[in-house]
Amino acid sequence: MERMRNEIRKVKALTNKPFGVPFMLSYDFSLIPLMVDLFIEEGVPVVLDNGWLDPEIYAKLKNAGIKIICRLPNPNLADALKAQALGADILVLTGFDEGGTLPMKEVGSFNVLAEFVGKVDLPIMLAGGIADKKAVQASLALGAEGVWVGTAFIATTECRSHQKVKEWIVNSTANDLLLFRTEPYYYRSLPTQLAKKCFEMSENGATRSEIAKVMNAGTGMRLGMLEGDFDNGYVSVGNGISQIDRIKTVKELIDELMG
Numbered sequence: 001m002e003r004m005r006n007e008i009r010k011v012k013a014l015t016n017k018p019f020g021v022p023f024m025l026s027y028d029f030s031l032i033p034l035m036v037d038l039f040i041e042e043g044v045p046v047v048l049d050n051g052w053l054d055p056e057i058y059a060k061l062k063n064a065g066i067k068i069i070c071r072l073p074n075p076n077l078a079d080a081l082k083a084q085a086l087g088a089d090i091l092v093l094t095g096f097d098e099g100g101t102l103p104m105k106e107v108g109s110f111n112v113l114a115e116f117v118g119k120v121d122l123p124i125m126l127a128g129g130i131a132d133k134k135a136v137q138a139s140l141a142l143g144a145e146g147v148w149v150g151t152a153f154i155a156t157t158e159c160r161s162h163q164k165v166k167e168w169i170v171n172s173t174a175n176d177l178l179l180f181r182t183e184p185y186y187y188r189s190l191p192t193q194l195a196k197k198c199f200e201m202s203e204n205g206a207t208r209s210e211i212a213k214v215m216n217a218g219t220g221m222r223l224g225m226l227e228g229d230f231d232n233g234y235v236s237v238g239n240g241i242s243q244i245d246r247i248k249t250v251k252e253l254i255d256e257l258m259g
């Protein structure tokens with residue numbers, strides 16, 4: 001908790017612009033109420049709910065004047081309407097093109113959007129495979145009011161990812177990625193030795209839990225993405241890597257996306 005408090009204070013010292021923090025930071029769900037209290041104490045302006053949709057937490061955050069972004073990892077209309085009724089301020093819809101933990105349904109980002117526009121009375125941000133200005137414009141044209149971007153920031157100068165990871169992203173396209181089953185549903189990675197093993201297991205019918213053990217969740221990600229160990233780690237990125245042609249600063253990236 002204290003580490004989180006320090007990280008929030010670092011952000012507050014760096015900017016007076018609004019920033020957001022997710023409250024689900026580990027699989028230890030008992031930390032969630034403690035995180036919520038900490039965010040209120042520290043005056044965090046925006047909180048991300050990863051589809052937890054807990055009425056008490058929403059009420060507490062709203063009473064404290066905190067804006068809530070609800071990102072549905074598995075977008076469905078019932079949950080979107082629930083988020084709206086609970087008082088979410090923004091809805092993020094996550095398509096199958098994203099990096100990180102993939103949704104259960106293999107629906108690409110643009111068609112996820114098509115299912116919700118006009119049916120939910122909340123501003124929608126689209127997530128998954130958006131890494132350049134053209135993709136932002138396409139998302140807006142399809143009815144999104146904003147975009148939610150992860151992978152493109154991994155290839156920025158400021159990101160803590162290993163330099164070899166940034167270069168590999170620049171030199172790869174979505175076609176190079178390996179998609180495999182794991183817990184809870186799917187993951188994709190640049191073709192490290194570990195990712196090749198997970199892919200082979202997935203193709204050969206191993207169970208999700210068998211593959212998840214080999215993938216080694218947070219450790220596999222740290223080794224691959226932060227330490228550049230492409231034997232024992234994986235590199236989780238989205239299909240948007242096809243749009244990334246050089247390593248940029250965060251400012252250059254944001255100027256391009258918003259331009």
Ligand SMILES: Cc1cc2nc3c(=O)[nH]c(=O)nc-3n(C[C@H](O)[C@H](O)[C@H](O)COP(=O)(O)O)c2cc1C
Binds near residue numbers: 130148152239
């Ligand atoms: C390496 C990696 C780790 C991620 N970890 C989380 C996470 O812990 N919590 C979360 O809400 N989203 C996580 N995401 C997903 C992002 O919030 C976002 O939905 C996604 O990056 C958007 O798609 P894009 O990567 O194609 O831009 C992660 C994404 C990546 C690439």
